[in-house]
Amino acid sequence: MAEALGKKLAGDVFESFSAGTEPGTQINPDVVRLMKQVYGIDMELTQHNKPLSDLPAVDIVVTMGCNVQCPTLPCSHREDWGLDDPSGKEDGVFLTVMAQIEEKVLDLKRRIQTGELE
Incomplete structure (x- = not known):
């Protein structure tokens, strides 16, 4: 979610990459479905699970x-956004985490643009 939202909402300011400590074989289908519904992002076409390496x-x-x-x-x-993993939970939990990521991506974009991270 964070990579996709970073690219959509802040791609003009920074590049977004995502990787997992233990990536699965596919992106969570609930994430794929909800990101397409809410943001029009088809993560199956734009992303894949990958290791940190x-x-x-x-x-x-x-x-x-x-x-x-x-x-x-x-x-x-470095910063930690302290989000809960919505895996296995109802759509409302995913939507809450998606909204939190959107807010944090936009805040990071603003802080980069204003030089607060330098």
């Missing part, structure tokens, strides 16, 4: 929380 060098690392211990990646700025 597939990421390019990055300046900013954002971890989602989700009760996962994330390894350290070299970067100039």
